Amino acid sequence: MEKIRLDRFLSNQLQMSRSEAHNAIRGGHVTVNGQTVRTVGQAVVPTSDAVLFCGKSVDYKKHIYLLMHKPAGVLSASNDKKRETVVDLVEPSLRRSGMFPVGRLDKDTTGLLILTDDGEFGHRIISPKSGIPKRYLATLDGKVTEEMVLRFKAGVTLADGTVCRPAILEKAGENKAYLTLTEGKYHEVKRMFGTVGLGVNALHRESIGGLVLPDDLPAGKYTEMTLESLEKAIYDESYTF
Ligand code: URA
Secondary structure: OOOEEHHHHHHHHHOOOHHHHHHHHHOOOEEEOOEEOOOOOOEEOOOOOOEEEOOEEOOOOOOOEEEEEEOOOOEOOOOOOOOOEHHHHOOOOOOOOOOEEEOOOOOOOEEEEEEEOOHHHHHHHHOHHHOOOEEEEEEEOOOOOHHHHHHHHHOOEOOOOOEOOOOEEEEOOOOEEEEEEOOOOOOHHHHHHHHOOOOEEEEEEEEEOOEEOOOOOOOOOEEEEOHHHHHHHHOOOOOOO
16 A cells, blocks of 8 residues: 655645644644654654544545536636635645546536546546536527527537537527537537527536535535545436436
């Protein structure tokens, strides 16, 4: 089983800086399997060693998974010098180095966004090969017609010649429609509506596979999930769209 340095383990799991971890260890506040350890570079096995800081167990989480309700006006990125990002909205105790949004949403788009530091999981979900449906609610500057529904079903060709996969377009009121895609090309929803002469005034992602944005999760907030619960929801076979 993989071993890591105690100072690194503490700074990863408790969001301490490396020097705070050193002070904690040298100050005698850390025990490993019941023994006080003052050597900052001591090797620990995260999955089996019992590490306590100030008498409290430091639970090992290999990765963090957050389901966020992305608000408008915040950038879907890990960091940015000037603008606020979705990772900035995460409290320090849950923030991880390498945390990123799984599948970007435009700055003005709201809705379901997964944040994680698990690259393998993220890429699996985003990959076009996954075919996982993503459902958006678009507020448009015109009406959706039956002809548009059929065009989207056949696979739209964008202005630059890019061919989109077949998509499901459903009317949802006067100027609103649901659009379900199984891929995530750059500005895909807006560009698809552009091909039929419709502008998108607002865009909201409701779901990724069977994972649906909870009604009671306010914009800007998030909830922590385990990998198992996230995958179970996303790949839920009873989910139909
Ligand atoms: N398609 C878009 O055009 N924008 C988004 O934010 C997501 C999908």
